[in-house]
Amino acid sequence: MIEYINININYINYFLDKINILCYNINYMNIINKCPFCGGELFIKNFKCKECGTEVLGEFERNKFSKLSPELLKFVEVFVLNEGNIKGVEETLGCSYPKVKSLLREVIQTLGYEYKYGKEEERRKEVLDMLEVGEITAEEAKELLDKI
Numbered sequence: 672m673i674e675y676i677n678i679n680i681n682y683i684n685y686f687l688d689k690i691n692i693l694c695y696n697i698n699y700m701n702i703i704n705k706c707p708f709c710g711g712e713l714f715i716k717n718f719k720c721k722e723c724g725t726e727v728l729g730e731f732e733r734n735k736f737s738k739l740s741p742e743l744l745k746f747v748e749v750f751v752l753n754e755g756n757i758k759g760v761e762e763t764l765g766c767s768y769p770k771v772k773s774l775l776r777e778v779i780q781t782l783g784y785e786y787k788y789g790k791e792e793e794r795r796k797e798v799l800d801m802l803e804v805g806e807i808t809a810e811e812a813k814e815l816l817d818k819i
Contacts, residue, residue, distance in 0.1 A: 704737055735782045743781060746774045758804050768801055794819050 706713055715731040739747065746764070753759030760771050776786050776793075786793070795816060802812040 704733075704740075738781050739778065740781075743774065743778050747778060750775070757800070768804070768806055769797065772797055772800075791819055 703713060705711065715733060717726050717728045718731070719726045736744070736747070746760075749760050749763045753763060757768060757771050761768060764771070779786050798807070798812050798815045798819075801807045802809065807815070
């Protein structure tokens with residue numbers, strides 16, 4: 672009997688976790704991207720006009736940006752508001768240059784594009800960008816580039 676109760680409690684906890692995820696997605700994205708129970712991709716089945724009540728039924732795909740997580744959507748919003756200025760994004764989000772670059776790379780890949788820099792090229796570009804914005808000195812940049 673105790674084993675049965677434990678299984679039921681685990682089952683209930685599982686669904687409570689899924690409901691929390693669903694509530695989080697609704698609160699922060701106004702639309703959910705993934706099924707809160709299995710994680711599968713969701714599609715839009717109908718649209719309804721707020722004014723006249725007309726409904727359009729079908730299976731509609733969402734745009735690429737709907738694939739972004741709440742964290743990445745917030746990053747894109749901050750990136751656009753800062754007009755692509757990485758230093759401004761760093762200050763707004765309170766994070767480091769490498770974190771901003773990592774988020775940007777993640778957005779690019781999530782949207783279905785291939786990141787155009789290889790690992791070595793990417794690292795060189797990051798070092799040069801850090802030098803350009805004054806995060807490191809020329810001497811530090813030279814040392815980092817020599818290690819690549």
